[in-house]
Amino acid sequence: MRRSYRVKKPKEVFPPCDVKGCEKEGCCRAPKDRTLKEYYHFCPEHAAEYNKNWDYYKDMSADDIERTIREDTVWQRPTWAFGKKAKISDPLGILGEANGAGSTVPKMDKETEQAMQVLGLTPPLTKDKIKRKYRELAKQYHPDKTGGDKGAEERFRVITEAYNKLKKLIL
DSSP, X not given: XXXXXXXXXXXXXXXXXXXXXXXXXXOEEEESSTTOOSEEEEOHHHHHHHHHHOOTTTTOOHHHHHHHHHHHHTTTOOOOOTTTSSOOXXXXXXTGGGSTTTOOOXXXXXXXXXXHHHHTOOSSOOHHHHHHHHHHHHHHHOHHHHTSOHHHHHHHHHHHXXXXXXXXXXX
């Protein structure tokens, strides 16, 4: 037969309640100020009363409150805007001037440059800019509009290929 031995934990000793005249144990901690480094010790009844009146933002201006809330959303860690610290490769110039801290945009491959020339586009490129230019040229060179002109059909095919190339890079 096995015997089980229980180790009795010593009873936790709490300081007396910090409210004058209260003889109960101060088992509940409550912060003295916003630094949250020093605490009162209250009994549960006095802790509940203290918590009703506690205001972390007391004596703070609206700007201080806003700053504190914003810092709390990122756990008081520094943040910066996207693309400001890191050097990002942006061959199509989508990010424009915000392309890293003074970094240079690498050269585009020849196919991309040719596709941009066919559509008459210059960096920075956006999805809407490419789509708008393609629609404009498609209306102009579509075989239904040109009455079967073979040169216009070939031009329309080249425009469509260029659009598909750029669309894949942007999307």
